[in-house]
Amino acid sequence: MEFEEKTISRKEIYQGPIFKLVQDLVELPEGKGTAQRDLIFHNGAVCVLAVTAEDKIVLVKQYRKAIEAVSYEIPAGKLEIGENADPMAAALRELEEEVAYTGKLELLYDFYSAIGFCNEKLKLYLASDLVKVQNPRPQDDDETLEVLEVSLEEAKNLIQSGHICDAKTIMAIQYWELQKK
Numbered sequence: 289m290e291f292e293e294k295t296i297s298r299k300e301i302y303q304g305p306i307f308k309l310v311q312d313l314v315e316l317p318e319g320k321g322t323a324q325r326d327l328i329f330h331n332g333a334v335c336v337l338a339v340t341a342e343d344k345i346v347l348v349k350q351y352r353k354a355i356e357a358v359s360y361e362i363p364a365g366k367l368e369i370g371e372n373a374d375p376m377a378a379a380l381r382e383l384e385e386e387v388a389y390t391g392k393l394e395l396l397y398d399f400y401s402a403i404g405f406c407n408e409k410l411k412l413y414l415a416s417d418l419v420k421v422q423n424p425r426p427q428d429d430d431e432t433l434e435v436l437e438v439s440l441e442e443a444k445n446l447i448q449s450g451h452i453c454d455a456k457t458i459m460a461i462q463y464w465e466l467q468k469k
Contacts, residue, residue, distance in 0.1 A: 297312070328402075333410045335413070336413045337414050345464065392417040401456070
């Protein structure tokens with residue numbers, strides 16, 4: 289059975305600083321005709337499961353306009369142009385900017401955030417041996433963040449209560465829980 293969809297044409301709808309939106313006309317496999325695909329192309333991102341010596345997970349609390357709500361998340365950020373060659377440096381930058389820590393990073397895995405319409409690939413790192421940065425990089429001008437350090441049990445309760453509703457953060461917490469067993 290054939291699965292690949294062949295692009296017949298592509299129309300760029302929007303190009304912004306974070307993503308590009310296109311509309312593809314594709315030929316469906318197995319002679320099933322054509323279909324329209326609305327796609328978002330994104331440069332990728334990094335996210336960091338930072339765990340303190342006291343076994344606390346470091347989270348940031350911030351407002352997310354897309355869901356019109358406050359969210360608790362692991363530190364994360366998009367890859368800047370040219371950072372695809374060194375995503376670990378981007379992860380260290382985000383860790384310092386958002387929560388004023390540095391540490392030893394280990395790549396856990398890559399995953400796609402919304403594979404049905406977006407090619408954003410995230411790299412999830414585990415940060416250990418955390419050290420507080422005395423004069424950290426400033427937070428991005430458009431971010432207002434509060435840093436929290438929570439136990440695994442507290443993190444699970446935040447998921448249950450809906451305060452943690454972000455997929456990358458839930459995945460990271462579940463990963464950490466599996467490591468504890």
